[in-house]
Amino acid sequence: MTTMTEASVREFKMPDVGEGLTEAEILKWYVQPGDTVTDGQVVCEVETAKAAVELPIPYDGVVRDLHFPEGSTVDVGTPIIAVDVSGGAAPEAPEEKQPEPPEAEQSKAEQPKSAGSGRQPVLVGYGVAASSTKRRPRKGPEVTVPQAAVAVQSELNGHGAAAAKPRPLAKPPVRKLAKDLGVDLATVTPSGPDGIITREDVHAAAAPAPSAPAPVATAPVSAPPAPVTTYDTARETRIPVKGVRKVTAQAMVGSAFTAPHVTEFVTVDVTRTMKLVEELKQDKEMQGLRVNPLLLIAKALLVAIKRNPEINASWDEANQEIVLKHYVNLGIAAATPRGLIVPNIKDAHAKTLPQLAEALGELVSTAKEGKTSPAAMQGGTVTITNVGVFGVDTGTPILNPGESAILAVGAIKLQPWVHKGKVKPRQVTTLALSFDHRLVDGELGSKVLADVAAILEQPKRLITWA
Numbered sequence: 001m002t003t004m005t006e007a008s009v010r011e012f013k014m015p016d017v018g019e020g021l022t023e024a025e026i027l028k029w030y031v032q033p034g035d036t037v038t039d040g041q042v043v044c045e046v047e048t049a050k051a052a053v054e055l056p057i058p059y060d061g062v063v064r065d066l067h068f069p070e071g072s073t074v075d076v077g078t079p080i081i082a083v084d085v086s087g088g089a090a091p092e093a094p095e096e097k098q099p100e101p102p103e104a105e106q107s108k109a110e111q112p113k114s115a116g117s118g119r120q121p122v123l124v125g126y127g128v129a130a131s132s133t134k135r136r137p138r139k140g141p142e143v144t145v146p147q148a149a150v151a152v153q154s155e156l157n158g159h160g161a162a163a164a165k166p167r168p169l170a171k172p173p174v175r176k177l178a179k180d181l182g183v184d185l186a187t188v189t190p191s192g193p194d195g196i197i198t199r200e201d202v203h204a205a206a207a208p209a210p211s212a213p214a215p216v217a218t219a220p221v222s223a224p225p226a227p228v229t230t231y232d233t234a235r236e237t238r239i240p241v242k243g244v245r246k247v248t249a250q251a252m253v254g255s256a257f258t259a260p261h262v263t264e265f266v267t268v269d270v271t272r273t274m275k276l277v278e279e280l281k282q283d284k285e286m287q288g289l290r291v292n293p294l295l296l297i298a299k300a301l302l303v304a305i306k307r308n309p310e311i312n313a314s315w316d317e318a319n320q321e322i323v324l325k326h327y328v329n330l331g332i333a334a335a336t337p338r339g340l341i342v343p344n345i346k347d348a349h350a351k352t353l354p355q356l357a358e359a360l361g362e363l364v365s366t367a368k369e370g371k372t373s374p375a376a377m378q379g380g381t382v383t384i385t386n387v388g389v390f391g392v393d394t395g396t397p398i399l400n401p402g403e404s405a406i407l408a409v410g411a412i413k414l415q416p417w418v419h420k421g422k423v424k425p426r427q428v429t430t431l432a433l434s435f436d437h438r439l440v441d442g443e444l445g446s447k448v449l450a451d452v453a454a455i456l457e458q459p460k461r462l463i464t465w466a
Contacts, residue, residue, distance in 0.1 A: 008086035010059050011079035014046070021374075024048045025073045026080070035063045043081060046074075052338065052370045061085035075173040170197040181206040259315070260437040263396040264445055268453040269417055271427040276459045285354050290361035294332075294386055296459065297409055297452070299356060301384060302328060302349055303465050304451035311448050312381050313404050313439050322439055331383035331400055332360065334367035342400050343372045344380040388412060394430040404439045407452065408432040429456075 014024055024046040031043045042054045043063075061083040068074055168185040170178070174197055178185050181202060188205045190197040273296050280291045305312050305328055314323045330348035334341055343366070345351070345359045366372050383400045388411035397408045410430040417426035433449040455461045 008061075008084055009064055010061070010083050010085050012043075012057055012059070012081045012083065013079050014074045014076050015055070016076045021048050021076060023073050023075050024053075026068055026070055027052060028070055029066055031063050031066075031081075033063050033065055037061060037063060037083060047338065048374065053373065057081070057083065059083045059085050075171070078171055078173070168197055169195055174199055174202060178202045178205075258401075259399055261396075261399065261434050262437045262440075262442070262445065263432055263434040264442075264449050265394060265430060265432050266449055266453045267428060267430045268457050269419065269426045270412060270429050270456045273456045273459050274412065274427045280353075286357060289354060289357040290364070291357055293412060294384070294409070295353070295357050295360060296462075297386075297407075297456065298330060298332075298348070298360065298384060299353060299462060300452045300455035301382065301407055302330065302356075303455060303462060304448045305382065306349065307451055307465060308444060308448050311405055311435065311440055311444055314381070314402050315404075315436060315438050325381045328382060329380045331380035331403070331406075332363055333383060333385035334364060334372075336367055336370060336372075338370060341367060341372055341377060342380060342383055343367060343376040344383075346379070382406070384409065388429065394432045396432060397434045399434060399436060403436075405433060405435040405445070405448070407449075408434070 027045045029044050040056045043057045045054050064082040064084050183205045188201050192198045280286050312325045328349040329344040331342040331344040383406040386409045394410035395408050397406045412429045415428040435445045
């Protein structure tokens with residue numbers, strides 16, 4: 001990495017683009033050192049635990065350095081790009097200056113700072129905010145490190161005097177990890193670029209050393225080599241679990257073993273619903289909108305929730321309360337190349353059928369492009385997952401964390417069905433409703449599922465029940 005000492009260089013840190021996220025992976029850089037950027041220009045794309053997000057830079061200037069390559073996972077709050085905001089071209093790295101006598105350094109420290117200087121170029125990657133407070137000279141032997149550097153070194157290390165030994169290079173989160181594990185960074189062998197200590201280095205240093213074999217009086221016995229885990233790359237492929245897939249897996253495990261799941265099933269004749277879908281496609285008000293069976297199934301679920309509002313709730317474990325929601329943020333499970341995500345349509349209960357169709361179309365297209373925002377996946381209350389698009393009859397869906405119910409829709413198939421006393425070919429599907437049994441008992445869950453089935457069998461109930 002390039003050493004930054006100019007006061008005009010601004011460091012842009014990895015932001016928390018969601019709620020409570022701790023890290024993100026840099027997928028792609030759109031700029032390179034030497035490029036000119038403007039305020040609001042997108043400089044990179046990152047993948048968080050929830051979605052892929054483009055990051056705009058809040059400065060005008062020239063890119064001086066990209067601190068991490070593509071594919072790096074970076075902690076929130078860590079600088080990722082440096083921008084020279086002075087307006088000039090990127091100057092060459094300054095020559096290293098010889099340390100001045102302590103008297104001269106102290107005289108400089110007592111001089112007032114200019115109002116425009118936001119940080120002092122004292123250490124690589126760090127600076128001190130301008131302040132009118134003067135620091136009292138420390139007593140001790142003469143050292144060769146400048147006084148200002150000693151002050152910053154003391155702030156970072158928590159020591160009263162600068163150490164003669166060079167300070168190990170490590171990012172703040174890594175230093176905190178080392179402190180928590182009781183590891184002295186001076187004893188850690190770095191493996192990162194430019195001699196930077198990584199999390200893996202700290203964990204390796206914290207791991208207990210293998211016990212030495214007991215000595216044998218006759219002759220020394222060498223310990224057997226440690227087993228090495230290998231696999232045939234021609235027959236196996238290993239994919240790191242991270243980003244959306246990692247968080248989805250953790251959420252599903254947490255949901256499955258936290259909320260007591262119950263799943264009920266119903267098979268229903270949806271022939272009339274399929275006819276209504278074809279009619280709506282010809283309706284002028286629905287032209288250009290996404291009209292499919294999922295649209296009417298979503299509307300049927302919203303009507304069922306209106307008739308049975310107690311199912312639209314969540315469980316507050318900390319306060320031991322049931323939280324009834326007077327709004328419906330309808331989640332739609334979407335399979336993407338990055339894994340399963342569940343964005344939701346905000347206030348779906350208040351939307352007309354054309355508005356619901358428009359929102360559903362935007363949700364699906366955005367998810368396929370991988371541009372779903374973290375906000376779109378937060379605050380869901382009830383979810384629909386359409387496994388029928390894969391030719392599956394039905395399933396037992398796991399609740400989206402924090403929600404009380406999820407409806408799985410199976411494949412719609414032409415099957416023999418008793419209709420008006422005769423066996424006829426009809427369009428049939430199977431619905432499965434999973435719900436949190438702490439919130440929803442069998443009666444309430446059955447009522448909701450039965451209402452959805454009744455509407456899909458007789459879609460005119462959308463008018464009389466809505």
